[in-house]
Amino acid sequence: MAKTREINPMLKAGLELGPVLAFFVAYLLLKDRVFEIGGTAYEGFIVVTAGFIPVMVAATALLWKLTGHLSRMQVVTVVLIVVFGGLSVWLNDERFFKMKPTLIYLLFGAVLGIGLLRGESYLRAVMEGLMPLRQEGWMILTRRVTALFFALAVLNEIVWRTMSTEIWVYFKTFGLTAALFLLFMVQGKLFSDYALDEEKS
Structure with missing residues (x-):
């Protein structure tokens, strides 16, 4: 490997x-x-x-x-x-490219949701090295990220279907990225409450 x-x-x-x-x-x-x-x-x-x-x-x-x-x-x-x-x-049709973020967020949300139904956090497998949390913390964070992914999928559909291409480009370039960044920025209490206690080893 x-x-x-x-x-x-x-x-x-x-x-x-x-x-x-x-x-x-x-x-x-x-x-x-x-x-x-x-x-x-x-x-x-x-x-x-x-x-x-x-x-x-x-x-x-x-x-x-x-x-x-x-x-x-x-x-x-x-x-x-x-x-x-x-x-x-x-096809010379911009709509297909505008649908892409919707499908990406729906797919990622669905994958994380399947993990939650199985009592697992697939987010942990991707990010554990960055944020050492207890299992309960990972489950809470995964639920929040999953909800955000589905919300962003819906929001992308609303933006590209009701607003101009220029507004959608700004939204895609900055809005979607900022939403994920802000979600993690406001998780300070979660990270503090569920951080692994390395001193007890």
């Missing part, structure tokens, strides 16, 4: 977040332009999506080459980007 290798945290963050930020910047630059390709008119959003797919695949492949490991979440995300981004470009 391949052993996970540590790499520079800044490089890792760049490979994980760089493609998303590049998508955002490219969209701002090209959002009002229309490109004639092969006799078909493509709006800037579709062209940016077409460029985002190989960039995301390349960044994920490089991350795997450097670390020797990809999480299931990263693999599922890049597969859905290729499939739904590809459908948007192929």
Whole structure:
């Protein structure tokens, strides 16, 4: 089995977040332009999506080459980007790419929910090295993350179906990430109450 290798945290963050930020910047630059390709008119959003797919695949492949490991979440995300981004470009229909976050959050929420029904925290398997908590703490945190994933899936559907593409791009780039960040930021009491007592060993 391949052993996970540590790499520079800044490089890792760049490979994980760089493609998303590049998508955002490219969209701002090209959002009002229309490109004639092969006799078909493509709006800037579709062209940016077409460029985002190989960039995301390349960044994920490089991350795997450097670390020797990809999480299931990263693999599922890049597969859905290729499939739904590809459908948007192929059919010249931005709706498929906008559906992607909905499916990602529904899938992750469902997986965590299945674990909860089995009395397990699949979140623990992914994050235990980052946050040493007792089992009860992991179950509470997993329930909260699961609820957030389902809420974000619903919110993404509302935003892309009722608001402009530009608002959705801002929401996808900053809103979804901020929601997850804020959830963990307000869990201080949980982390304190259920932290493993390492002194009692």
